[in-house]
Amino acid sequence: MSATVPAPSLAPPGTRTAVRLVQVRKTYPNGLGETEALRSVSVALQPGSFTAVMGASGSGKSTFLNCAAGLDTPTSGQVVIGDQDLTVLSADALTQFRRRHVGFVFQAYNLVGHLTVAENVQLPLMLDGRRPDPAWQDHLMHAVGLAGMEDRRPGQLSGGQAQRVAIARALITRPAVVFADEPTGALDSRTGDQILDLLRSAAQSLGQTLVLVTHDARVAAVADQVLFLDDGRVSGHLQAPTVEQIAAVLLTAGR
Ligand SMILES: Nc1ncnc2c1ncn2[C@@H]1O[C@H](COP(=O)(O)OP(=O)(O)OP(=O)(O)O)[C@@H](O)[C@H]1O
Ligand SMILES: [Mg+2]
Numbered sequence: 001m002s003a004t005v006p007a008p009s010l011a012p013p014g015t016r017t018a019v020r021l022v023q024v025r026k027t028y029p030n031g032l033g034e035t036e037a038l039r040s041v042s043v044a045l046q047p048g049s050f051t052a053v054m055g056a057s058g059s060g061k062s063t064f065l066n067c068a069a070g071l072d073t074p075t076s077g078q079v080v081i082g083d084q085d086l087t088v089l090s091a092d093a094l095t096q097f098r099r100r101h102v103g104f105v106f107q108a109y110n111l112v113g114h115l116t117v118a119e120n121v122q123l124p125l126m127l128d129g130r131r132p133d134p135a136w137q138d139h140l141m142h143a144v145g146l147a148g149m150e151d152r153r154p155g156q157l158s159g160g161q162a163q164r165v166a167i168a169r170a171l172i173t174r175p176a177v178v179f180a181d182e183p184t185g186a187l188d189s190r191t192g193d194q195i196l197d198l199l200r201s202a203a204q205s206l207g208q209t210l211v212l213v214t215h216d217a218r219v220a221a222v223a224d225q226v227l228f229l230d231d232g233r234v235s236g237h238l239q240a241p242t243v244e245q246i247a248a249v250l251l252t253a254g255r
Pocket of ligand 2: 062063
């Protein structure tokens with residue numbers, strides 16, 4: 001695996017990083033002992049970069065994303081977004097920081113059923129005591145193809161439409177970093193492609209850093225770099241990956 005290295009610093013030393021994990025460990029109790037979901041993961045991502053995260057089921061991808069996004073707290077180690085070390089923040093300060101600077105797209109959409117589409121999109125602002133910018137919200141609703149559906153409830157949407165709402169919700173605060181955990185996993189490939197284009201073009205136009213978990217080598221090949229996880233460790237990475245290179249790494253990993 002000549003194109004991969006064991007512990008990548010994907011941003012050159014001395015440059016600013018958008019997301020930095022330093023020796024992050026995460027263990028979960030599991031009855032008898034502990035599951036080591038992340039074992040000393042160190043990664044540095046450049047501002048504006050698009051990173052795909054790949055690995056077998058249970059390799060730690062969601063744990064990595066949740067720790068990097070401040071949704072979960074590492075057992076030890078440091079997570080830094082921009083200049084802010086998340087691991088020194090109180091729970092309230094972390095929540096506030098996340099609402100202002102981080103967007104998250106969940107695999108299962110996580111929309112609030114009794115709120116309308118528009119209210120779901122505005123939720124991160126409302127929870128932070130801020131008012132939506134109507135022009136920006138309008139722009140987003142058009143960009144995700146949901147203009148005219150503002151008053152619907154999530155139960156009246158297809159999977160693709162629900163995920164578009166989730167993307168608009170993740171972008172409404174213009175976050176510096178957007179994390180997406182298999183955002184197209186439940187969608188057919190055409191809808192999935194559209195959702196990915198949407199995320200990528202939004203990230204590009206806003207200069208956002210995008211980190212996306214995917215099982216799809218085709219999807220990962222669009223990223224600037226791919227990070228491979230195996231049993232809680234970074235097992236390799238590829239810069240400017242091709243589908244063939246990604247497939248080769250996945251094959252070597254026995255998948
Ligand atoms: N809340 C939790 N409590 C206990 N163990 C957990 C918890 N979350 C994850 N784990 C364990 O940590 C390991 C990594 O899980 P994680 O969800 O990060 O994997 P993943 O790579 O996202 O898998 P998948 O592709 O199936 O989504 C697994 O062994 C999992 O069982
Ligand atoms: Mg997962």
